[in-house]
Structures are given as structure tokens and as C-alpha cells.
Amino acid sequence: MLIKKVPALFFTMLSLNAYADDSSPFDMFISGEVGYNHVSPKVDPSVYDNNDPIDYSLPNSSDVSYKTRASFAYTDPNQFGLQVDGVYARNGMDKSTASNVDLAGHAFYRTDKYLLGAITQYRKPNLNTKEYYFDIYSNLFTPEQFFWGAEAQAYFGQFTLYGQIARQEFINQSNYGIDELGSGFGDHGLALSLKARYFINENWRVDGSYAYNKVYLNNSIIGGIDIYNEIGNSANQNTFGLATEYRFANKPYSLTASYEHTSIDLFRGLFSVDTDRAMVGFRLNFGKDSLKARDQSGASLDPISQDALFSTAIGSLYNQILSPL
DSSP, X not given: OHHHHHHHHHHHHHHGGGGOOTTOSEEEEEEEEEEEEEEEEEEOGGGTOTTXXXXXXXXXXXXXXXEEEEEEEEEOTTSEEEEXXXXXXXXXXXXXXXXXXXEEEEEEEEOSSEEEEEEEEEEEEEEEESSHHHHHHHGGGOOEEEEEEEEEEEEETTEEEEEEEEEEEEESOOOTTOGGGTTOSEEEEEEEEEEEEEEEETTEEEEEEEEEEEEEEOOOEETTEEIIIIIOSEEEEXXXXXXXXXXXXXXXXXXXXXXXXXXXXXXXXTEEEEEEEEEEEEEEEESOSSHHHHHHHSSOOOOOXXXXXXXXXXXXXXXXXXXXX
16 A cells, blocks of 8 residues: 555655745755766875885776765744755775765754754764675774764855864774774764855756865774874875756756765875765755755755765775685
């Protein structure tokens, strides 16, 4: 019975566009994206040995990426509002796959000039390989995360500036039988993002973005090596992005396209990973009748969206180990 009702529910949601009203306190969209993911890892021994100044490039990998998202926002007449987001992302890396589920909540106060808000977010990463032996240890590098922080938007006619800053905690980490790791691999971290949006017209938007993620490692000694002091106490991730969205006039449909370049540095630059990803997508919009109206009065906030750092880095390393298989 439920399956038979799905088409009716789908077309009922589409019909909401006929009653779109920018003064409505509700806004919602559902989107899906697919694209191509290219991962380039390398090792630079000169970080610790000046007699070996060669950068060793490891085998590159390319695979398909997917991303789905649903967001819902409500703003009351007093200009206070809430938004919730659910995201599932999957990034292939040839012989391994990194994915994550994100649930985010926003509370904000918005005027026609600015928005001030707070964000909380839960993330569950996952890492799978084509070799069962390595899957046993994958949980070590996919700790659950919790983010909490602040965000703000400023509206300047056709421009919107958007910033986020959040602290991240690694939760539910287990020993996994490796005594030296103690409470887990990750300790805490900082995530921030800056975005600039420009509206060519009411229904065509282009974005530029930068995101930074710094993760501090727990003080661990593995195989006699003091990880914290000798190899480094943190990992860094930088992401630069371009994106666009075009919505058909008087229709609830949008087309999206994006490109991201991400760099991850581990162990003071000894190991690094560069990722390039191009995506195209389709979005269904409900509530506001234009992209600009959604940006300044609807579901315009984003979850912290960078790839899970550990699973991406370790997944690319697994590719090197499994490449002969």
C-alpha cells in the first residue's frame, strides 16, 4: 500500500509549487547529484629526510560520486527560524569507498539585511574496501563526529556572503584492540567555511567557496613512534569550490553543477591527498518561488560538507596497498 501511495505523494509535493508564496514561512528542497571523483595521493620523505627530496606519487584513482540532500526551513513572523538538513554522500576511490551520513540543525534570526545563527551537526562516516582484512580496521579511521558552532549571512543586493565556524568532537571512539591508541585516533578539530553567492538573475546563481578543516590527533605511541610529537599532532584539509544553480521560471525544478578541489595533509606533509570532483545534479524546490527568495528568506543554510578527513586519506592509502590485487 505504501509503495502505491508514493507517486501520489510525489505529485502532491510538486503541486505545492502552484501555491508558492515568498511570504510563506516554509521552504524545502530535495536534491540529487552524480559526478566523477579523481584522487591523487603522494608521499614526500624529504619532510623527515633531506637526503631523499623526491616526491613519491602513489597510484591515482577515479570513480563515481553520489550525493543526496533534503532541507526544510521554517521562519516565524518574529524572524526567528529553524532549518534541518539530511545528507548522504558516497565517494568512490577505485578499490575503496568513503561515505558519510550527516544530520544538521540550524537556529537563526534573520532580517532583510543579515542572518545570525547557530549550527549543530552529527556525522557518521564509513569506509569500505575490496579486501575484508582492511575492513576490520576501517572503524578506527571513521569515528563519529559532532559539530557545533555559529554561522552568519549578509545580503548585498545580488550578493550574499556566508560564513561558518564550528568545533568538531570525535565521539563513540573505541579501542579496537590497539592499546596504544587509547581513546581513539582523533581528539577534536576546527571547521570553517566562507562562501560568496552572486545572482545573475532571480533564478540563476553562481557560488565560490573555501573551507578549512583542522583535526588534532590524540597523543599516541605506536610501534615505538611518538605520533603526537614526532609525526605531527594534526591533519589539515583545504577545499576550494565553484558551483552554479539554474531554476526554470515558474517551475520547481533546478539544475546544478559544481567543481571542488580538496587537499589533505597528514603527518606534517609526509602524506598528502588531492581530490578533484565534478558533479551535476537535479533539485526539486517547494515553498519559495525563486532561488533568490530562498537565499534570503528560505532554506539557504548548509551543513558542514567537507569529506570526512580520515576516511578519505586512509581510503586512498588502501588503494596503494590493494593496487596489485
